Amino acid sequence: MSGSGMSPRILKGLSAALAVLATTLAAPLLAQEEADRYAFTQDYEPAPALWELSDEDTTIYMLGTIHLLPEGFRWRNPQLDAIIEEADVLVVETSDEDSEGAMGSIAPKIARELANRTPTSAQLSPQARPRWRELVAMSGLPFDYADSIPVMVALLGFGQSGLEGDPSSYDHGVETVLQREFAESGKPVESIEDFGRVMYGLFRVDDAPIINELDMRLRRWRGKTLDGLYAPETQALTGDDYWEMEHSWARGEVEEDFDLGFGGGKIAEAFNDVLLDRRNTQWAAWLDNRLEQPGTVLLAVGAGHFEGPDSVLVKLAERGLEAERIN
Secondary structure: OOOOOOHHHHHOOOOHHHHHHHHHHOOOOOOHHHOOOOOOOOOOOOOOOEEEEEOOOEEEEEEEEOOOEOOOOOOOOHHHHHHHHHOOEEEEOOOHHHHHHHHHHHHHHHHHHHHOOOOHHHHOOOOOHHHHHHHHHHHOOOHHHHHHOOHHHHHHHHHHHHHOOOOOEHHHOHHHHHHHHHHHOOOOEEEOOOHHHHHHHHHHOOHHHHHHHHHHHHHHOOOOOOHHHHOOOOOOOOHHHHOHHHHHHHOOOOOOOOOOOOOOOHHHHHHHHHHHHHHHHHHHHHHHHHOOOOEEEEEEEEHHHHOOOOOHHHHHHHOOOOOEEOO
């Protein structure tokens, strides 16, 4: 799942909490004339990557997921169906129930952060300031709103214009389907983390080095597409080429590296720290502790968390735990 595509496309496979945000910001309807552009075919049997972490009385199956998928995209197989049937509990990044109150609980803290923040435009150089307005206008977000929030949070919203017309939906994403099935069968659904704390972490990142890099990127930006802010502009993909990330995931391909799509530099480092390194470290500790409870668990979290040098698998190995790939 490595690559240099826009961050929202990559984040579809990374964070359930951010996938909810993406669904809120993305275009609500797929225009009929766009249908051919987003058509896909699956001439293979899906087998997304699965791992098993176990001891004498506990088995934890770990499934890397894509949180937003188009209707009809196949990802089930008999092996996975058997695991779903066997599992006593489903664990996701943040369950639908837990996410409902998550932002409300941190809203006062975020309000305090914003009250003390100098607008982004006031921190940029005279050369970069008008380009910032162009970028915000291209994103479709209100300028005053985008200018008031931390750059990292704004960048996540900016990329949604790159998803305009994309028929992917949280309704068809892996966690949504699994949560619905577990609820219907009366089996519990739990969260591995607090969505509010993750989002608050984005608001707490030191803005100064982020602003400096944004200023440099804006002065170099050619102003044509959002893609060009992070990497050289590429030709728009269509059909199965557009869905390459989803096809690779459904085939069970796991890369040694993971690219969030923000290029190199301070912005990429900050996203990696907040969205990957910290969370994967905490998740590995959670998994280690969960082995002390007997039973069978299905953990379903973004596929990107199983790739790269900061993956959950690496963090488990650092704790002396080995997860076995089972497909």
